[in-house]
Amino acid sequence: MTNSIAEVKHNNCVFVIGSNTTENHPVIGSMIKRAKRSGATLIVADPRKIELAEEADVYMQITPGANIALINAMCQVIIEEDLWDKEVVAARCDEDEFEDLRTHLENYTPEAVEDITGVAPELVRKAARMFAEADGAGIYYAMGITQHTAGTHGVMSLSNLALITGNIGRENAGINPLRGQNNVQGACDMGCLPSDLPGYQKVNKPEVIEKFEKVWERPLSPKVGLTLTEIMADIPKTIKFLYVFGENPAVSDPDSTHVEHALKSVDFLVCQDLFLSETAEFADVVLPACSFAEKDGTFTNTERRVQRVRKSVEPIGSSRADWQIFMELMRRLGYDRHYRHPGEIMDEIRTLVPSYAGISYERIEGDGLQWPCLNDEHPGTKYLHKEKISRGIGLLAPIDSKDPAELVSKDYPYILTTGRNLYHYHTRTMTKLNEGIEKLAGESYVEISPILASRLGILNGDRIRVASRRGEIESNARVTEIIDEDVIFMPFHYSEGANVLTNTAHDPFCKIPELKVCAVRVEKA
């Protein structure tokens, strides 16, 4: 998030796109409702008429995969109707880039893209005006924007929208991705990415390599590594050893059939987890790890706040904290660096990651600190790009709308989109053990519109078969008016679920798979 969670309720306009906030980030969802109820306007764009849509001033039921067309159309209206922020664009952006964008957007009138987005032009105009005229408008998005083959471009088009309306680098506004997992921000910050060392320092830059080699006292490879989907594809050809720590790719990754094959065929598989997950079933060695309640450490949340995790109970059985396991393994591999406490690891992180330099355990005893936090006196950063845009000038890029990798056809005439529900967390390894959760959301289901259901002779609760080009599953039909005709929705939490069907086609820049759109066939089982 460029801005902070506490600012949500002070936004003058909230634009939610590709995020079912009340179910996936419930506490932020309630803050959005509070903003709306205390006078802010609310715009929602989502293929499903989610809870926030009920309270929205403008709700746009968008066809999955049409984000860019919609956002471009909003920008087109704002420029055409002269609602853009001239002062900010002059001060923070490149005028030529803006003119190029203006020309580029001429093809993106709300009328021109109606066939792609499925949204009535007058709604797009209303939303655009509402957003541009607000004194502080925040954009909130999640995987509904990013899990597309044009995910990066989707984010860039949102950035255009925020820049031309002057909503970057000011309080109570901004572009705010809502991160799905407790420490997905931290895992990225810590360099668990094939191209980035901790702090997003690139592995192929000699000065970066040199800096890390000095502290780690080992030679480092400047060769960019493989992404998760690429690793899966290279098993067993070139990848022989896979170490999976606290993940369950057997359920979470697209095209489960292929993933299962990869997990079976890799030479050696190590799984380190709390439970014998679907993935751990294939492992050669399983290492029992501590849960968050049994160890000390830090998580970094979606607003870049580094917060303490504290041990409250003793580890179960002989389970060990993950960092202790890695320390032991490194020692056995000839790298003997001993840390007595995670605070000492943070002290090493601080020396290498400039944005964490001021973050010590003493300073985050209370409410934590938001990076960038550059030194021991730095108060942390509530919102980014305040003095100036971090990269210099705000990038206004002409972005084109692009079809999803898979389109509907005669054999696969409907679109499947996936997501989460309120009750479960990712692949359910933690939540399925709670009887209350299981009572409310114990079984997988498929949301289907009454129109489509009646066309296919399906009643609420019927077993149905859903097939894509990759696989076929059975589940229960949940007939609901929240979903558009010709689109079905399925939560991905369940092991016999959505990811048997989903497509591995991915965004060329950040390699995110297109989990939000694939073509399927539906029939009564």
Added chain:
Amino acid sequence: MSNNQDKTNGLNALSDRLKKRMAEPVEKKPQVEQTVALPSTEPALIDLTLNGKQVKAKAGETILELARRLRIHIPTLCHDPRLPADGACRLCVVEVEGSNRLLTSCETRVAPDMVVKTNSAKVRQARQVMLDLLFSNHPDDCLTCKDSGHCKLQNYCYEYGVVRGSYRDFGRKIEPKDKTNPFYDYDPEKCILCGQCVRVCADLQCTDAITLEGRGEATRVRTPNRVGLEHSRCVSCGNCVAVCPTGALMPKRQPDRWFGTKKTRTTCSYCGVGCQMHLITKDGKLVGVEPVQGAEPNDGMLCVKGRFSWNFVQHPDRLKTPLIRKNGKLEEASWEEALNLVASKLRETKDTYGPDSIAGFSSARATNEDNYLFQKMLRAVIGTNNVDHCARL
């Protein structure tokens, strides 16, 4: 009879005020308030006398806010700093010189030269009467109540010497419990109608699952149309449970009484909001979760997962020892054996196929320190950049 009337009046007054507030339209904040971006200037300081001492108050703050800032104890049952003052419970009354009646400190703002007593005999007596009325209409099962040690009503009755409830013989309300929510129960007999749950559900959580229904003595917290919690709009966030001052709203799974429990502040391990919560432990067992009040970023709010789905931590299905596959089956092994095997396989694979034949998936659930060491192991010790995690999923 007059006693009984006192009691009814007391309760009437309480619930009528609540309903009046409920009927008022939600105040729209003026635009200026919405966009306060400038650092606020320090409020002017006011001199006043508090319990015989000269103190400095901030202009605009209430007597209760001043007292809490100076760590002077004033009991409250309906106050929530996140919500506008409600004045429902009357427990926070104080004596203000020049006023012929006691004033609720949560609603009364400080003024220059005010003389305030927070704990005079008159104040204590008024509070005792209020508590007496409330406890008379409340089950006296503290000995077996699971909320014992956590219940504010119990604590205040102890503090003010309310033993049995003087009006108990006039009978108290008898109502069935609503146990239809899978995570918490509602016991209307223990409810003192402070209205905090309703206000939190409506004004903070914005779910509107519960409301105050009826008038006077017949006032109850109910789901609209009396559909019951199971069929209501309730999303099981438990934010009502967190503010309930008695055992009226209690988690199904919670400590057997709160004596000997320990609180540890931590960060929720579910989504990326990073809610601050207390893990409640007793005798080495995790027995509950409560939100941390007044902390960024969640300001005392949680959701169903963070609040109620914590039993995985000490679930019998947890892995307790390392496992090694032998003859196609995973069998228990020692750490020594397992770590040696992983290390030797890593070395062997690296020697045979090179470091880039090894890959690791890191965990978006684990800590920064765990993740840092994992990628350091792959990069510095093994020599590959093949490390990724499910940020994209």
